[in-house]
Amino acid sequence: QITLTQQAESLWISPGERVSITCRASQSLLYTDGKHYLSWYQQRPGQTTKALIYHASVRTDGVPTRFIGSGSGTEFTLSIEHVQPEDFAIYYCLQTLKSPLTFGSGTKLEIK
Amino acid sequence: QIQLVQSGPELKKPGESVKISCKASGYTFTDYAMHWVKQAPGKGLKWMGWINTYTGKPTYADDFKGRFVFSLEASASTANLQISNLKNEDTATYFCARIAGSPWYFDYWGQGVMVTVSS
Numbered sequence: 001q002i003t004l005t006q007q008a009e010s011l012w013i014s015p016g017e018r019v020s021i022t023c024r025a026s027q028s029l030l031y032t033d034g035k036h037y038l039s040w041y042q043q044r045p046g047q048t049t050k051a052l053i054y055h056a057s058v059r060t061d062g063v064p065t066r067f068i069g070s071g072s073g074t075e076f077t078l079s080i081e082h083v084q085p086e087d088f089a090i091y092y093c094l095q096t097l098k099s100p101l102t103f104g105s106g107t108k109l110e111i112k
Numbered sequence: 113q114i115q116l117v118q119s120g121p122e123l124k125k126p127g128e129s130v131k132i133s134c135k136a137s138g139y140t141f142t143d144y145a146m147h148w149v150k151q152a153p154g155k156g157l158k159w160m161g162w163i164n165t166y167t168g169k170p171t172y173a174d175d176f177k178g179r180f181v182f183s184l185e186a187s188a189s190t191a192n193l194q195i196s197n198l199k200n201e202d203t204a205t206y207f208c209a210r211i212a213g214s215p216w217y218f219d220y221w222g223q224g225v226m227v228t229v230s231s
Contacts, residue, residue, distance in 0.1 A: 037216055039215075039217035039218070041157075041218070048221045048222070048224075049218075049221040051221075054212075054215045054217035055215055055217075058215070060219065092156065092157055094157075094217070094218070096211075096216040096217060099171075100159055100173045100174070101147075101159040102159065103156055103157040106156045106157070
C-alpha cells in the first residue's frame with residue numbers, strides 16, 4: 001500500500017505568518033491522465049471535515065486563496081499564507097491513486 | 113445544499129453490535145459512492161472501504177473484513193455501517209464521506225458518529 005508521511009505532528013506559528021505542511025508518498029501519485037491523486041483536508045473541532053485541495057493543487061469551491069497546494073511525484077506541500085485564527089486545525093493528506101486509500105498521519109497547526 | 117447527516121453517539125458493551133447511518137440529501141444518492149473512515153480517539157484517519165450506491169456492492173479494506181458491513185437503504189438515500197462483536201479497539205468516531213467522481217477526493221463528509229465500547 002502507499003504510505004503517506006507527514007513528518008511534522010505539530011507546527012507552532014503566529015497568526016499572519018506563512019506555514020508549509022509537507023506530505024511524502026512512498027510512490028508516485030501521478031496517474032496516466034497527468035494528474036496527481038493527492039488531496040488535503042482540514043479538521044476543526046465541532047466542524048465537519050473539509051476538503052481544501054484536490055489533484056495536489058486545485059482548490060475546492062469556496063476555499064480561500066491563502067491555501068496553496070503544490071508538489072508532484074512523491075512530494076507535496078500545503079501552504080497557508082497569512083494564517084488566520086480559524087486555520088488552527090489538523091491537516092491531513094490523502095491519496096486516492098490506489099486502493100487501499102491512505103491518509104497521512106496529520107499535522108496540527110498550533111498558535112505560538 | 114448537499115449534506116451527509118449521521119446518526120447519534122452510541123455506547124455499547126464488548127460483544128454487542130451497532131448500526132450507524134449516514135443520510136444524504138441535496139444530490140442523487142446513487143450517483144456517488146460512499147466511503148467510511150475511522151478515527152480512534154486522538155488518532156488520525158483510516159479508510160475502511162466503500163459501497164457502490166448504484167449496485168450496493170461493498171469493498172472493505174483489509175483491516176475491516178469480517179465484522180464490518182456496509183449496506184444501503186437507497187430509497188431513503190442512506191448508507192449504513194454495522195459493526196458486530198464489538199471490541200474495545202472499535203471505540204472511535206466513524207465518518208461517511210462522499211467521493212467526487214473523476215477528481216477522486218472526498219468532497220463532502222458526515223459529522224461523524226462516536227462509538228464507545230466499554231464494559
